[in-house]
Amino acid sequence: MLDNGRGDPDVTLFDGIYSGYFAGFLEKGDYEIRVTINANEGRAKFMTHYRSSSVIDFCCGSVIMGVGNHVPAFWMDKLIVYTAKNKRPEDGYPPSRILDLQARIFKSADTVTLTWTAPGGGKAVRYVLKLFESREDAVTKFETTGRALNARRMVPGDIGGKERLEIPFKDLDEDVTYYAATRSRNEFNKSSEISNVAEFVPTQEETTASSTPASTTASGNTTDGGIAKPDQTKNDNETIGIVLGILGGIAALCILVYLGYYFFVKKPRRN
Secondary structure (H helix, E strand, C coil): EEEECCCCCCCECCCCCCEEECCCCCEEEEEEEEEEEECCCCCCCEEEEEECCCCCCCCCCCEEEEEEEECCCCCCEEEEEEECCCCCCCCCCCCCCCCCEEEEEECCCCCCEEECCCCCCCCCCEEEEEEECCCCHHCCCCCCCCCECHHHHHHCCCCCCCCEEEEEHCCCCCCCCCCEEEEECCCCCECCCCCCCEECCHHHHHHHCCCCCCCCCEEEEEEEEEECCHHHHHHHHHHHHHHHHHHHEEEEHHHHHHHHHHHHHHHHHHH
16 A cells, blocks of 8 residues: 555545555455554654645645654554455456656657556556647547557556656657557456546757757857857947946046146145
């Protein structure tokens, strides 16, 4: 069970409520589930000064933030009995819906990275990822439209693990808005619901910004082949004007000093 706030099944991050799916019901009848809770070798904390906030991930749920305080050692063992009214479906349970699909573009890379969390519920054995031209198509026409990504080599990890798929820029059109969505399937090809939709726009600037930076002057103006731009010429002229003004002021000061010496010191001596 997890307290990750991904929305299915855990709604709120850091609220101390751990959620998960148990899909081990095979036949009708009573099932015993034993839960053991402890201080996790002194790492357990309880939160104070609670405040509600939105999660960093834009996709889902909420988060409880506060100040963590260590708790004394504790241990608890709980036995719970559940009754299954129906046996497990022949084609198993579908994986839960993925709600944290994200698309990230790094300036130092030449790929778009899709990330998400391996779903709970029925065990996912493969993912179907697609790109669409509109958000509406991703939501309403997932099966019939869209461009399928090559995710067949991916082996879904354990529930709650982080998954990722990289899309090379060479396989995408520049300055085009893409909408990505995914569904996971179990061993009987039973699908989850369509995930949230991740939007991204690959641009040439993001692939070249770190490898071909523009040269800049001290004032931040770009130069080209040693030929100054208009802004640079303007700055140079202003600098020359300031220097000439300073030199003129020094010359005027010298003249005033000389005149004062002449009229108040030298001339009276002659008289």
